[in-house]
Amino acid sequence: MNRRKKPLLLCCLIALGLTVLAGCGNDSAKLKVKIGEVTRSVFYAPEYVALSQNFFKEEGLDVELQTIPGGDKTMTALLSGAIDVALVGSETSVYVYQQGTDDAVINFAQLTQRDGTFLFGREADSSFDWEKLKGSSYLGQRKGGMPQMAGAFAMKQKGIDTEKDLTLIQNIDFANIAGAFASGTGDYVQLFEPQASIFESEGRGAVVASFGVESGYLPYTVFMAKESFIGRNKETVQKFTNAIQRAQLWVKAHSPEEIADAVLPYFENTDRAIVVSAIKRYKEQDTYAGNPVIDEKEWNNLLDVMENAGELKERVPLTDIVDNSFAEKAEETVKSGE
Numbered sequence: 001m002n003r004r005k006k007p008l009l010l011c012c013l014i015a016l017g018l019t020v021l022a023g024c025g026n027d028s029a030k031l032k033v034k035i036g037e038v039t040r041s042v043f044y045a046p047e048y049v050a051l052s053q054n055f056f057k058e059e060g061l062d063v064e065l066q067t068i069p070g071g072d073k074t075m076t077a078l079l080s081g082a083i084d085v086a087l088v089g090s091e092t093s094v095y096v097y098q099q100g101t102d103d104a105v106i107n108f109a110q111l112t113q114r115d116g117t118f119l120f121g122r123e124a125d126s127s128f129d130w131e132k133l134k135g136s137s138y139l140g141q142r143k144g145g146m147p148q149m150a151g152a153f154a155m156k157q158k159g160i161d162t163e164k165d166l167t168l169i170q171n172i173d174f175a176n177i178a179g180a181f182a183s184g185t186g187d188y189v190q191l192f193e194p195q196a197s198i199f200e201s202e203g204r205g206a207v208v209a210s211f212g213v214e215s216g217y218l219p220y221t222v223f224m225a226k227e228s229f230i231g232r233n234k235e236t237v238q239k240f241t242n243a244i245q246r247a248q249l250w251v252k253a254h255s256p257e258e259i260a261d262a263v264l265p266y267f268e269n270t271d272r273a274i275v276v277s278a279i280k281r282y283k284e285q286d287t288y289a290g291n292p293v294i295d296e297k298e299w300n301n302l303l304d305v306m307e308n309a310g311e312l313k314e315r316v317p318l319t320d321i322v323d324n325s326f327a328e329k330a331e332e333t334v335k336s337g338e
Contacts, residue, residue: 006238030062031236034331035223036083040067040266042194043116046288047087048263050247054242057240061087071145078105084229085240087111089146089292090222091306093321098313104227107322109247109292109330112221114152114212116287117141120181120191120199124206130158137167139186139203142174146220149309151190154214156308172247193278193279194270200276213285218302219294219322223263230323237324244328251288256280287299294318 078086141147181189237308262276
């Protein structure tokens with residue numbers, strides 16, 4: 001080989017090597033986070049916005065999302081290490097705390113701040129009064145789950161005792177509740193969106209009241225992780241929370257139609273008009289949290305709801321299983337969802 005060509009060849013090889021290494025560095029810099037969500041629902045729209053608008057990626061995270069139906073199954077996956085972060089009702093972290101653990105489950109970023117269910121009747125009723133529930137048959141949600149507890153709490157505020165004033169049907173799995181109502185079971189049913197909007201479009205009845213409005217603000221659905229995971233991955237948790245705050249600001253600033261277009265890839269078999277209707281209903285009642293912080297008033301309302309349901313052994317101080325440091329920093333530093 002001509003000696004004069006060696007330096008040029010060497011430079012080319014070095015440049016090529018640096019390019020390859022730089023590319024590898026970019027890939028390896030992405031921090032992997034496995035999320036388990038308790039269900040796939042437009043109720044969690046900001047989560048899908050964080051994915052579709054690349055907020056997680058821009059924070060340097062490679063997020064893998066999987067749906068694990070049922071709060072108990074989602075929590076089992078978190079405790080076993082099958083997932084890193086769970087999106088589930090905050091009551092599940094209280095249950096783990098009550099059972100006793102050396103590695104507590106810590107709530108670090110709130111996604112929804114109201115119950116996401118609606119009271120659905122077989123007829124539209126613009127003059128609905130809660131007294132109409134007395135003597136009716138009511139198709140409710142799973143005992144010990146937040147939807148059922150929030151529903152019972154809201155009805156108690158309206159003078160309805162679910163044990164005495166109506167026939168409570170509570171032995172149907174979550175996935176089959178809508179089908180049971182469609183088949184004729186119950187005068188009223190407790191539904192999430194978009195099922196409520198779907199039933200309205202099919203002429204099966206109408207939403208007559210909102211359990212989310214009636215039960216008040218509470219940390220309904222929260223991102224949580226084991227204390228040990230947070231301790232080892234503080235930077236990752238902060239980046240994750242920053243992405244959620246960006247998504248929350250984005251949702252606040254955009255219309256139901258724009259939000260629907262952003263989340264539709266996660267609801268391939270759902271009509272766009274239904275998704276728009278569901279998101280509009282949630283936005284109008286302030287369901288989506290504007291920031292990830294869980295405040296004391298919300299937490300105490302959660303405990304009141306659980307206490308009313310007989311599911312609380314003792315009131316758990318917020319600071320025992322809530323870490324707001326990541327949410328507070330995200331709220332302070334993230335000023336735009338664009």
